[in-house]
Amino acid sequence: MPKVPEAVRPPAAPRPPWADVGHWRRMREMVAVTSACWIFTGAVSDDGYGRFWVPSRGGSNRDGVVRPSRWMWQAHHGPIPGGLVVRHRCDRSLCVRPACLLLGEPADNVRDALSRDRLTNMKRTGKADRRGARAAALALRSAVLEAVHSGTSSADALADVVTRVQAAGDPYANQPELFTNTGPTTSVTPVQERLF
Ligand SMILES: [Zn+2]
Numbered sequence: 001m002p003k004v005p006e007a008v009r010p011p012a013a014p015r016p017p018w019a020d021v022g023h024w025r026r027m028r029e030m031v032a033v034t035s036a037c038w039i040f041t042g043a044v045s046d047d048g049y050g051r052f053w054v055p056s057r058g059g060s061n062r063d064g065v066v067r068p069s070r071w072m073w074q075a076h077h078g079p080i081p082g083g084l085v086v087r088h089r090c091d092r093s094l095c096v097r098p099a100c101l102l103l104g105e106p107a108d109n110v111r112d113a114l115s116r117d118r119l120t121n122m123k124r125t126g127k128a129d130r131r132g133a134r135a136a137a138l139a140l141r142s143a144v145l146e147a148v149h150s151g152t153s154s155a156d157a158l159a160d161v162v163t164r165v166q167a168a169g170d171p172y173a174n175q176p177e178l179f180t181n182t183g184p185t186t187s188v189t190p191v192q193e194r195l196f
Pocket of ligand 1: 095
């Protein structure tokens, strides 16, 4: 992934008290600050969360890959007590803005998912992004990267990009008409009939 321009990264200082110098530098290179959320633009996992490699300290996984949101919470507040999870107030899985993150029980995350109708291992209903979690996250990442690399540095403009990309996955918006009461809108020409 191309690095995020310095102008839109989180402030370099003060460094979060629990952040390793090198990890903080690498994290900042991948985060675009908007007036709403901070969007992680590094690797994305199948569940739509980011992947941040922390080789020296490891993480919840043996290969040292942690969720960027989890890393960011820990960087600000210290080690996460066993069994607890980092939740998003904003419901944006790529967000690492400290103010958007809060600690909770795994059951809280399930409740969040249920209340937002997006539990992925159950039937997807209602408000779940119609692109799926990973595709939605990839769309957000590429839109943010495209904006910052084409010179957008206003935090408000970047927040608009985030809102627009999110709206594109809204299951209630911009749905194509599946049925129409006005009869067929296309007619099959003799040429097409021969192809069938
Ligand atoms: Zn956020």
